[in-house]
Amino acid sequence: MQTFTYYPGCTLRTKAKDLDAYARSSAEALGIALVEPENWQCCGGAYTTATNEPATKLSAVRTLMSAKDSEGLVTVCSACHNVIKQTNYDISRNQAMANKVKLYLGLDEAYTGETTVYHYLELLRDVVGFDNLKSKVIKPFKDKKIAAYYGCLLLRPSKALAMDDPENPSIMEDFIRAIGGTPVIYAQRNECCGGYITMEDKEQAHKRSNAVMDSAQSMGADMIITACPLCLYNLKKNSGSDMPVYYFTELLAEALGLKEVANE
Amino acid sequence: MQRIGVFVCHCGTNIAATVDVKAVAEALSHEQGVVISQDYQYMCSESGQDLIKNAVKEHKLTGVVVCSCSPRMHENTFRKAAASAGLNPYLVEIANIREQCSWIHKDIASATDKAIILGKAAVAKVNLNTPLTAGESPVVKRALVIGGGIAGIQTALDIAEAGFDVDIVEKEPTIGGKMAQIDKTFPTLDCAACILTPKMVEAAQNEHITIHSFSEVSAVKGFVGNFTVTIKKKARFVDETKCTGCGLCTEKCPMKKVPNEFNMGLDNRTAVYIPFAQAVPKVATIDPNYCLMLKNGKCGVCSKVCSVGAIDYKQTDKFIEQKYGAIVVATGFNPIKLDKYDEFAYSYCPDVVTSLELERLMNAAGPNGGTLLRPSDKTHPHTIVFVQCVGSRCDDSKGKQYCSKICCMYTAKHAMLIREKYPDTEVYVFYIDVRTPGKNFDEFYRRAVEQYNVHYIKGMVGKVSPKADGKIDVQASDLLSNEQLHINADMVVLATAIEPDKSARPLATMLTTQMDTNDFFTEAHPKLRPVESATAGIFLSGACQGPKDIPETVAQASAAAAKAIGLLCKNSITCNPCVAHSNELMCNGCSACEKVCPYGAITYQDKEFRMPDRTTAIRRVASVNPAVCQGCGACTVACPSGAMDLNGFSNSQIMAEVDAICK
Numbered sequence: 023m024q025t026f027t028y029y030p031g032c033t034l035r036t037k038a039k040d041l042d043a044y045a046r047s048s049a050e051a052l053g054i055a056l057v058e059p060e061n062w063q064c065c066g067g068a069y070t071t072a073t074n075e076p077a078t079k080l081s082a083v084r085t086l087m088s089a090k091d092s093e094g095l096v097t098v099c100s101a102c103h104n105v106i107k108q109t110n111y112d113i114s115r116n117q118a119m120a121n122k123v124k125l126y127l128g129l130d131e132a133y134t135g136e137t138t139v140y141h142y143l144e145l146l147r148d149v150v151g152f153d154n155l156k157s158k159v160i161k162p163f164k165d166k167k168i169a170a171y172y173g174c175l176l177l178r179p180s181k182a183l184a185m186d187d188p189e190n191p192s193i194m195e196d197f198i199r200a201i202g203g204t205p206v207i208y209a210q211r212n213e214c215c216g217g218y219i220t221m222e223d224k225e226q227a228h229k230r231s232n233a234v235m236d237s238a239q240s241m242g243a244d245m246i247i248t249a250c251p252l253c254l255y256n257l258k259k260n261s262g263s264d265m266p267v268y269y270f271t272e273l274l275a276e277a278l279g280l281k282e283v284a285n286e
Numbered sequence: 287m288q289r290i291g292v293f294v295c296h297c298g299t300n301i302a303a304t305v306d307v308k309a310v311a312e313a314l315s316h317e318q319g320v321v322i323s324q325d326y327q328y329m330c331s332e333s334g335q336d337l338i339k340n341a342v343k344e345h346k347l348t349g350v351v352v353c354s355c356s357p358r359m360h361e362n363t364f365r366k367a368a369a370s371a372g373l374n375p376y377l378v379e380i381a382n383i384r385e386q387c388s389w390i391h392k393d394i395a396s397a398t399d400k401a402i403i404l405g406k407a408a409v410a411k412v413n414l415n416t417p418l419t420a421g422e423s424p425v426v427k428r429a430l431v432i433g434g435g436i437a438g439i440q441t442a443l444d445i446a447e448a449g450f451d452v453d454i455v456e457k458e459p460t461i462g463g464k465m466a467q468i469d470k471t472f473p474t475l476d477c478a479a480c481i482l483t484p485k486m487v488e489a490a491q492n493e494h495i496t497i498h499s500f501s502e503v504s505a506v507k508g509f510v511g512n513f514t515v516t517i518k519k520k521a522r523f524v525d526e527t528k529c530t531g532c533g534l535c536t537e538k539c540p541m542k543k544v545p546n547e548f549n550m551g552l553d554n555r556t557a558v559y560i561p562f563a564q565a566v567p568k569v570a571t572i573d574p575n576y577c578l579m580l581k582n583g584k585c586g587v588c589s590k591v592c593s594v595g596a597i598d599y600k601q602t603d604k605f606i607e608q609k610y611g612a613i614v615v616a617t618g619f620n621p622i623k624l625d626k627y628d629e630f631a632y633s634y635c636p637d638v639v640t641s642l643e644l645e646r647l648m649n650a651a652g653p654n655g656g657t658l659l660r661p662s663d664k665t666h667p668h669t670i671v672f673v674q675c676v677g678s679r680c681d682d683s684k685g686k687q688y689c690s691k692i693c694c695m696y697t698a699k700h701a702m703l704i705r706e707k708y709p710d711t712e713v714y715v716f717y718i719d720v721r722t723p724g725k726n727f728d729e730f731y732r733r734a735v736e737q738y739n740v741h742y743i744k745g746m747v748g749k750v751s752p753k754a755d756g757k758i759d760v761q762a763s764d765l766l767s768n769e770q771l772h773i774n775a776d777m778v779v780l781a782t783a784i785e786p787d788k789s790a791r792p793l794a795t796m797l798t799t800q801m802d803t804n805d806f807f808t809e810a811h812p813k814l815r816p817v818e819s820a821t822a823g824i825f826l827s828g829a830c831q832g833p834k835d836i837p838e839t840v841a842q843a844s845a846a847a848a849k850a851i852g853l854l855c856k857n858s859i860t861c862n863p864c865v866a867h868s869n870e871l872m873c874n875g876c877s878a879c880e881k882v883c884p885y886g887a888i889t890y891q892d893k894e895f896r897m898p899d900r901t902t903a904i905r906r907v908a909s910v911n912p913a914v915c916q917g918c919g920a921c922t923v924a925c926p927s928g929a930m931d932l933n934g935f936s937n938s939q940i941m942a943e944v945d946a947i948c949k
Contacts (some may be wrong), residue, residue: 122935187625187626187628189626189627189628189629190625190626190628190633195945207633209631209749209750209751209752209759213749237751237753240753240754240755241752242755260619
């Protein structure tokens with residue numbers, strides 16, 4: 023069994039408990055041990071990438087360092103993943119910043135990006151393998167047309183995140199095929215869901231999330247999946263559409279026959 | 287004892303205004319071996335040259351230094367002058383005190399000092415110069431043209447016109463290239479096929495031209511005037527000499543679901559096929575990836591219906607070897623793949639097409655017989671959006687940094703043709719800039735805007751979203767009115783960037799020619815030698831050298847032909863004597879020089895040597911082919927034992943120059 027450090031992040035403890043629970047149970051079934059670091063803190067939020075200030079990077083670096091000795095750091099939430107992976111990318115290319123962070127944290131030696139960061143989807147693709155996953159599916163999503171919604175944080179900036187082609191991604195579609203479903207390609211799959219704008223302009227948030235849901239539904243989708251708690255919120259609460267929205271981990275657990283187990 | 291003459295040129299005021307030429311002449315007169323040192327207003331003029339010639343005779347000079355402009359400019363002039371006075375031309379050295387001194391400096395005192403130092407270096411070198419004699423090598427009077435598009439055809443026709451044999455090697459089953467796929471040509475709107483196919487036929491009928499279709503160059507050996515080329519004639523499973531092109535096999539072939547390359551995959555062809563009606567040679571080809579007989583051994587229909595027995599399922603690739611004096615590269619271009627541009631929905635929306643696909647959709651011989659219909663539901667499109675610069679002028683890693691040059695004009699052509707034929711169709715063109723330099727080009731574009739009311743909008747399309755009702759939402763910005771636009775379109779046409787054909791890079795390696803970072807062949811000089819490659823005897827024709835429209839391609843094709851004819855006219859060519867040679871006694875056979883030689887001029891031979899103790903030993907030593915060597919000097923630097931040296935630029939000469947500069 024391979025052991026990875028698993029970073030859930032704040033939302034997975036509150037609003038997105040499903041995303042977390044299904045991720046854990048599925049990993050176990052797939053032979054991956056996810057170990058949560060003790061006393062983990064905030065991923066660093068949106069601040070890390072906005073400025074050169076070392077203080078904003080500390081939280082992400084602390085998380086990255088906690089996984090230094092494991093096979094890698096696994097994240098699920100799109101936002102956490104984006105922040106942590108970008109910080110890892112930046113610090114591996116900026117020795118001066120690495121040194122400043124070292125001084126702030128009082129480290130013996132600077133952290134320079136040694137940890138490999140995996141999004142849970144990358145774990146499925148690169149460690150488990152989609153073919154392998156397919157062979158373990160018990161309840162395939164036969165005849166289900168599933169639309170993958172990437173949102174903005176999962177793929178961009180593409181150089182730092184290096185997950186997939188930002189304009190023509192395939193990782194979630196390949197995942198859908200692995201669990202027996204039929205992926206639906208639609209124009210809005212990597213456009214914005216409205217993001218935090220829901221806090222101050224409901225109308226804009228509605229316009230954006232509705233465009234996504236409309237685009238997917240018009241292409242024949244039965245349901246839509248995402249990796250991001252904020253996307254899920256916008257698509258569910260602001261779009262006005264009644265098409266079901268799920269976390270990808272929920273479908274994964276269901277396909278692996280674990281959904282009831284996780285709900286207990 | 288050397289007797290050297292120094293001649294310092296004023297170049298009018300070009301040099302004399304910044305360099306004290308008299309002081310230079312005076313200073314150099316004290317250098318070792320210098321017997322005469324003069325200055326003159328224009329050394330390259332007839333009287334200036336006479337000055338040199340007379341001095342050579344009068345003072346019995348053994349070496350000449352001219353302090354003047356770049357050797358690229360007048361080295362040849364002064365070498366000729368010296369030769370006419372009886373001095374070996376390779377005993378003349380140029381000190382460049384114009385481009386490398388007077389033009390780039392302002393201070394007279396320091397410029398003069400620098401000119402003196404450059405002069406001293408040249409004197410130090412000429413002291414060690416030895417007379418060199420250029421060798422000769424014979425020229426095979428036959429040319430090879432690689433690529434049978436309009437560029438290759440034009441080059442071949444021109445070379446044949448001059449009376450030389452010329453072979454065209456084309457990798458597709460027919461010549462014609464991209465131009466054969468185009469519907470109309472700008473700015474005159476004449477039909478491309480009507481002007482191209484007569485040329486294809488002319489090439490086929492010309493007694494001097496041999497067309498190797500469905501063939502590729504697989505190896506190139508030799509050098510200018512004497513190339514040996516291996517041509518792979520790919521198995522087409524049809525005997526070219528027997529096939530009459532009747533087309534019966536293509537009608538009867540049961541395998542009818544093969545994407546038709548000629549129509550950009552917009553319809554299907556059969557497994558045995560003739561690419562298009564005017565193909566040259568008009569010979570069928572069997573596609574082994576789809577042919578049921580070749581795949582499963584079951585079918586054989588084409589063989590049964592062929593009345594002349596041309597079908598040959600057992601045919602294999604054949605290799606032929608041929609000698610050529612000159613090679614012309616005309617490998618052309620392709621539109622780029624659009625995988626990285628899925629914001630335009632190209633990969634999953636059939637009504638988003640490239641411009642070349644639109645050419646086929648509008649062509650009378652295309653999938654819809656010339657009626658413009660949407661590929662998805664075969665309905666007439668009422669709103670069409672053109673997006674320019676898709677993949678061109680990109681500053682990121684996705685596309686090409688360069689302008690593809692032809693898109694502005696063909697997009698204007700498409701827009702105009704659609705408005706002409708279907709006046710009820712609204713046409714929008716999104717552009718960054720409209721670039722129309724060329725004869726009658728801007729007038730053409732203005733006509734599209736003013737006469738045909740095509741909506742030109744400055745701005746780029748951000749997102750193309752196919753909708754459930756079959757319409758396409760095109761989201762774009764209008765930069766002039768600073769507005770977000772949503773256009774409800776029926777079709778979107780992407781003016782896709784063009785790139786060199788994929789076959790170009792391996793070919794460049796075989797030919798030892800240079801390419802730029804975009805895989806376009808590099809010309810020998812961007813202004814003065816635009817159709818020659820840096821490798822002697824290799825010429826460039828058409829879009830393999832850079833994006834070009836048809837008139838420019840044809841002009842360059844003829845220019846390349848003229849250069850090739852110039853070479854083929856000679857019975858032998860004078861070789862550059864400034865080539866490398868190996869001191870076999872010092873060579874240890876390590877292959878370092880062979881590895882760095884970009885021209886393949888160095889080979890290794892086992893030679894018998896007499897050893898000091900009167901025995902003989904076989905040693906592996908380097909040997910340079912002087913006809914292939916371009917005198918770049920890479921081997922002399924790479925050689926660890928100092929056995930490689932360059933005539934005219936020997937290690938000792940270069941060290942003497944360095945010493946003179948540092949003294």
